[in-house]
Amino acid sequence: MKCKSELQQFKVSTQLSMLGRNPDEQSGFVNAPIYRGSTVVYKSCEDIRNKKAKFSYGTAGTPTIENLENAWSILANAAGTVISPSGLGALALALFSVTQAGDHILVTDSVYRPTRNFCNSLLTKYGVSVTYYDPLLGGDIERLIQKNTRVILLECPGSQSFEVQDIGAIVSVAKRYNISTIIDNTWATPLFFKAHEHGIDLSVEAGTKYLSGHSDLLMGVVSANASHWPALRAAYDAMAMLPGAEDCFLALRGLRTMHLRVKEAEARGLEIANWLKIQPEVSRVLHPAFEECPGHENWKKYFTGSTGLFSIILKDRFNLNNVDDMLDNMRIFGMGFSWGGFESLIIPFDCTEYRTATQWAPEGMALRLQIGLEDIDDLKQDLSDGLKRLYNR
Numbered sequence: 001m002k003c004k005s006e007l008q009q010f011k012v013s014t015q016l017s018m019l020g021r022n023p024d025e026q027s028g029f030v031n032a033p034i035y036r037g038s039t040v041v042y043k044s045c046e047d048i049r050n051k052k053a054k055f056s057y058g059t060a061g062t063p064t065i066e067n068l069e070n071a072w073s074i075l076a077n078a079a080g081t082v083i084s085p086s087g088l089g090a091l092a093l094a095l096f097s098v099t100q101a102g103d104h105i106l107v108t109d110s111v112y113r114p115t116r117n118f119c120n121s122l123l124t125k126y127g128v129s130v131t132y133y134d135p136l137l138g139g140d141i142e143r144l145i146q147k148n149t150r151v152i153l154l155e156c157p158g159s160q161s162f163e164v165q166d167i168g169a170i171v172s173v174a175k176r177y178n179i180s181t182i183i184d185n186t187w188a189t190p191l192f193f194k195a196h197e198h199g200i201d202l203s204v205e206a207g208t209k210y211l212s213g214h215s216d217l218l219m220g221v222v223s224a225n226a227s228h229w230p231a232l233r234a235a236y237d238a239m240a241m242l243p244g245a246e247d248c249f250l251a252l253r254g255l256r257t258m259h260l261r262v263k264e265a266e267a268r269g270l271e272i273a274n275w276l277k278i279q280p281e282v283s284r285v286l287h288p289a290f291e292e293c294p295g296h297e298n299w300k301k302y303f304t305g306s307t308g309l310f311s312i313i314l315k316d317r318f319n320l321n322n323v324d325d326m327l328d329n330m331r332i333f334g335m336g337f338s339w340g341g342f343e344s345l346i347i348p349f350d351c352t353e354y355r356t357a358t359q360w361a362p363e364g365m366a367l368r369l370q371i372g373l374e375d376i377d378d379l380k381q382d383l384s385d386g387l388k389r390l391y392n393r
C-alpha cells in the first residue's frame with residue numbers, strides 16, 4: 001500500500017481504490033492475496049528471542065487483516081484500527097478498552113439495543129455502572145457526570161428513532177472532564193462523518209452494513225485517535241477477537257465501491273423519504289435530513305451527507321393488524337434486521353419497553369426502512385400497494 005501521507009493527497013474515491021493493496025508485492029496482481037493461518041515460522045532462535053518478525057502468530061495479525069486495518073485508518077483519519085467479527089463485538093472491544101471496575105459510563109438512550117444489553121449485562125457484571133441519557137440533551141450532559149464517569153457513548157443518529165446529537169457540545173464537555181468518547185458511526189460511515197476530526201476518541205462501524213454492502217458479511221471496525229490507540233490495541237490483543245481472512249477480503253472488496261453505494265443510498269433514501277412524507281397514511285418521517293427529525297440542526301452542523309436508512313411514523317388510526325397486512329405482503333421490501341445491503345428492507349419497531357431516560361410515545365405505529373438498489377418506481381409501487389393494505393381490517 002502507498003504510504004499514508006501520499007494517499008492523503010488524493011480525494012476519497014481515489015484513496016478507496018488504492019488502499020490496502022500493493023501490486024508490487026503481489027506479483028503484479030491488482031488485489032492482495034488472502035493470508036490464512038495460525039503458525040508463522042521463524043528463521044532462527046535469535047529471531048524468536050528478539051521478536052524480529054513482523055508477524056508472529058495468527059491471533060497477532062496477518063497481512064490480510066493489516067491491509068484492512070491500514071485502509072480504514074486512512075479513510076477515518078485515525079491513528080489505528082482494529083477489526084472484529086461483528087459490529088457488536090467492536091462496540092464491546094471499544095468499551096472494554098476504556099473501562100475498569102468502579103467506573104461509570106454515560107450511554108445514549110437511543111443506542112442500538114444489543115449495545116444496551118452488553119452494557120447492562122457484561123459491563124455491569126465487571127463493575128461498571130451505566131446511566132442512559134437523553135440523546136437531545138447536548139451540553140447539559142454535564143449534569144449527569146459523576147466523579148467516576150470515564151466514558152460517553154454516542155450513537156448518531158439513534159438506532160431506529162434517528163435523534164441526532166449535538167456531538168460538538170458533548171465532546172467539549174467530555175474533554176473538560178477528561179472523559180473518553182466513543183461513537184457508533186455506522187449510519188454515516190467515515191464518508192459522511194469524520195468522527196476523529198470532531199474530537200471523538202473511538203469510532204465504531206458495523207462493517208456488516210455499508211462496508212460489506214451485500215448482506216453477506218458480519219464485521220466490526222474500531223478506529224482510535226493517538227491517545228486511545230495503545231489501549232484499544234492492547235484490549236484487542238488480550239482478547240484476540242479477530243476477523244476471518246475471507247471476511248477481510250470481502251470487506252476490502254466492499255471498500256472499493258463504498259462511496260458509490262453510500263451516495264446512491266443517500267439519493268434513493270431521500271427520494272423515497274420525500275415521497276412517503278406526502279402519503280396520507282404517514283404522519284412523520286424520521287430522517288436526519290428532514291427538519292421534523294429531532295436534532296436535524298445537528299445533522300446539518302456535523303454531517304456531510306445522509307444514507308439509506310430512516311423511519312416513518314404512521315397515522316394513529318392504524319393498528320398492529322393493519323401493519324401486519326401491509327408488511328406480510330410486500331413484494332420487494334424484505335422484512336429483516338440489519339441493513340446497508342443492496343436489497344430494500346422494512347421492519348416495524350417499538351422502543352417503548354427498553355428506553356429508560358426518555359419516553360418513546362409516537363402517535364402511531366413505527367416502521368424502519370432501508371432503501372436498496374432496486375428500481376425506484378418499483379419500490380414506490382410496492383410501498384404504495386402496502387399503504388393501501390393498511391385499510392384492509
Ligand SMILES: *Cc1c(COP(=O)(O)O)cnc(C)c1O
Nearest residue numbers: 086087088112186206208218219
Ligand atoms: C447492525 C448494527 C450494529 C451491530 O453490527 P453487527 O455486525 O450486526 O453486530 C451496531 N450498531 C448499529 C448502529 C447497527 O446498525
